Amino acid sequence: MKQHTVIDSPYDLLTLVADDGVLCGLYMTDQRHRPPAESFGERDDRPFGEVVDQLEAYFTGELKEFTLPLRLHGTPFQRGVWDQLRKIPYGDTRSYGALAAALGNPGASRAVGLANGKNPIGIIVPCHRVIGTGGSLTGYGGGLPRKRRLLDFERGTALF
Secondary structure: OEEEEEEEEEOEEEEEEEEOOEEEEEEEOOOOOOOOHHHHOEEOOHHHHHHHHHHHHHHOOOOOOOOOOEOOOOOHHHHHHHHHHOOOOOOOOEEHHHHHHHOOOOOOHHHHHHHHHOOOEOOOOOHHHEEOHHHOOOOOOOOHHHHHHHHHHHOOOOOO
16 A cells, blocks of 8 residues: 655655555656656655654765665666665766666666666665766756755755
């Protein structure tokens, strides 16, 4: 059974979605690939206490790595990409090509980009840490300004 809640953050409102009490979605306002609201289930704040606590600690700079159980719905390839995203350290970045190579398929950088864009749990599964060749900022479902703010925040060059 799915439930959801909505919380305020430095990025505007975030919608958190749980499937049987396990986080399966974190969506920003106006996010690309955001599922329709009717798929989020009933509003219920109870399953999200630890998620909210960890997000608040992240936004204050106290938390560098999330330790939450997640339920990532996607293809095996997408889940492999999302697993690689979780290995990128706080404040660091990787290119799409580096992620493709880490998956054992160096020619799959475009497919990695598509899977990255469909990440259902933004911020916690840090798709914002993926950049283009040469360090360019490319694509982010939450918009490039949010991506820049997240990267700057993690690098200590900007505060919320």
